Amino acid sequence: xxxxxFIINSSDKYGVAASVLCMLHCSATPLxxxxxxxxxFHVNDISFLWLSMNYFFLLISSLAVYxxxxxxxxxxxxxxxxxxxxxxxxLILNEGFKGFHIPEYYTYLFASIxxxxxxxxxxxxxxxxxxxxxxNK
Numbered sequence: 001x002x003x004x005x006f007i008i009n010s011s012d013k014y015g016v017a018a019s020v021l022c023m024l025h026c027s028a029t030p031l032x033x034x035x036x037x038x039x040x041f042h043v044n045d046i047s048f049l050w051l052s053m054n055y056f057f058l059l060i061s062s063l064a065v066y067x068x069x070x071x072x073x074x075x076x077x078x079x080x081x082x083x084x085x086x087x088x089x090x091l092i093l094n095e096g097f098k099g100f101h102i103p104e105y106y107t108y109l110f111a112s113i114x115x116x117x118x119x120x121x122x123x124x125x126x127x128x129x130x131x132x133x134x135x136n137k
Contacts, residue, residue, distance in 0.1 A: 012122035015064030018057050019115035054092050061085060061114065068121050077121050084113050 065085040069078045088110040094100055095107070 012068050012118040015061060015068060015118035016115045018060040018064055019111045054096060058089055058092050061088065064118065068118060072121050077117060081117050084110050084117065088114055
């Protein structure tokens with residue numbers, strides 16, 4: 001069993017990984033459809049599994065943001081993580097439910113900003129001792 005403290009302390013690493021993997025997933029989607037265009041039956045099968053990965057990345061990023069906010073020492077980083085996660089979530093859900101037409105580069109932009117915020121939080125906003133973390137909660 002994975003220790004919960006390890007997950008909480010590694011939340012920024014998970015956040016960066018989820019953001020980067022999400023961007024790679026979104027970049028590879030057109031290529032996947034292009035290579036499978038000759039066989040419509042398989043495209044539909046791949047489509048469901050491939051598109052459901054969006055929600056998996058959204059779940060991982062939500063957990064990463066939640067735990068990163070809990071352990072961050074800077075208020076502005078907490079606020080920015082939450083705001084950009086909300087925007088990113090809106091974009092992913094909007095795409096999934098085929099709502100408004102919003103250019104794809106906004107998804108890449110918000111995923112990149114989330115990854116950079118997690119990196120910044122990992123490097124500059126972590127408690128060095130237990131006193132700091134207990135005051136922060």
